[in-house]
Structure formats: structure tokens, C-alpha cells
Amino acid sequence: GAGVSQSPSNKVTEKGKDVELRCDPISGHTALYWYRQSLGQGLEFLIYFQGNSAPDKSGLPSDRFSAERTGGSVSTLTIQRTQQEDSAVYLCASSLGTPGILWPQHFGDGTRLSIL
């Protein structure tokens, strides 16, 4: 596809379950970001991958959150033992160039996560 693809679009799960969110960046984009957007709030940075460099995990809110990027392309954000406060829209973005942060970020449609 031409844009950043995220799946699933919506995820409803029970408190305590683990969830995996997937992001397919634009082909050739070396930088990939995960953000969290709660209702009516701005974007909360979670994690940033740039090429083969060690990811910047400084935004992950707890050790229940982790992310990986395989082969420099697809990324998976995993939330273990979900809590109700994890309910939010999780956005993925990718950008071209190094450092990716200085390039326009292209966003996916997001995954709306609801924890019951």
C-alpha cells in the first residue's frame, strides 16, 4: 500500500489480557514511531526506531509496554496485562531520511484500543 497501515483498526479486550498492535510503515522509510492519543488529548510519544540504531524507548509508560521492529520494516507494539487506562488510539508513523525526526511523519489511521 501507499501509506502506513495499522491493524487491527479496533480492538476490544478484557482487562488483564495481552494485546499486539501491528504497523506496516511506508516502504523505504527508515524511521518508525509509536504514539498514544487519549480522548481529547495530544500525542504521547511511546517509542522511536531509526534504522539499525537502538530504539528510543523513553516514552513507554511502563514495563508492560514493549515494541519491536523486525527486519527494519514491520513493527509490533505489545501491551501485557492491559489496564483500563491503556484505552486510547495508538498511532504509528514513519518517515524517510536520517534523522527521521526532521522529516515529515506519515501517520496510519491508528488502532482504537478499548479495555473493558
Add this chain to the structure above:
Amino acid sequence: AQKVTQAQTEISVVEKEDVTLDCVYETRDTTYYLFWYKQPPSGELVFLIRRNSFDEQNEISGRYSWNFQKSTSSFNFTITASQVVDSAVYFCALNAGNNRKLIWGLGTSLAVNP
């Protein structure tokens, strides 16, 4: 500390009015970059502009214009002759120094009514 403030939470205008969205930033770095993104109701954030700290020229793109003033640490965004399709949440963001992430404002929700 780095910070972006968008003081206007919500703005409502009537179509064809001009509207300015304010963005005030804080950083001690001399090299920094400022961004504006648009998030329409569909949800997907769209890049609008990037400006670096060494270029204070104002920029115009169609009905959109940006006023960058280092003296007041502001990077305001004006929409001329607003249209209903401009209705969205607009975010201002900052990257400064060696920071590898953007600092985002909380956004301004713009409603353009017919």
C-alpha cells in the same frame, strides 16, 4: 525544558472567516524545528509544514500561512477564507537539540461552520 503550548483548545468560526491558531514554544537550543500537523475527523494526521530556527521568513501555501517570530517564540498558523473542510484538530510540534522525538502541543480543535 522543551515545551509547546497551544492555548486555544477550541475555535469556532463561520466559513470564509480568517482564523489564526497560536503556537508558543520553549527551548534553550539555538537549532530547532517546528511543525504543524492537521488531524481531520477521519483521524489520520497530515503533515503541513516544517520550519527551522534559522529561517524566519513567513510562508504562504494557498490559504495557509505561517508566521514564525523568534522574538516571541511563536509559530502561528493562519487560515484565510476558512472552509468547512478545514475543520480538524491542528497540532504544533517542536524538535530541538539532539532530542530524537517531537514535543507536541495539545492541539487546537477548529470547527468551521457553514
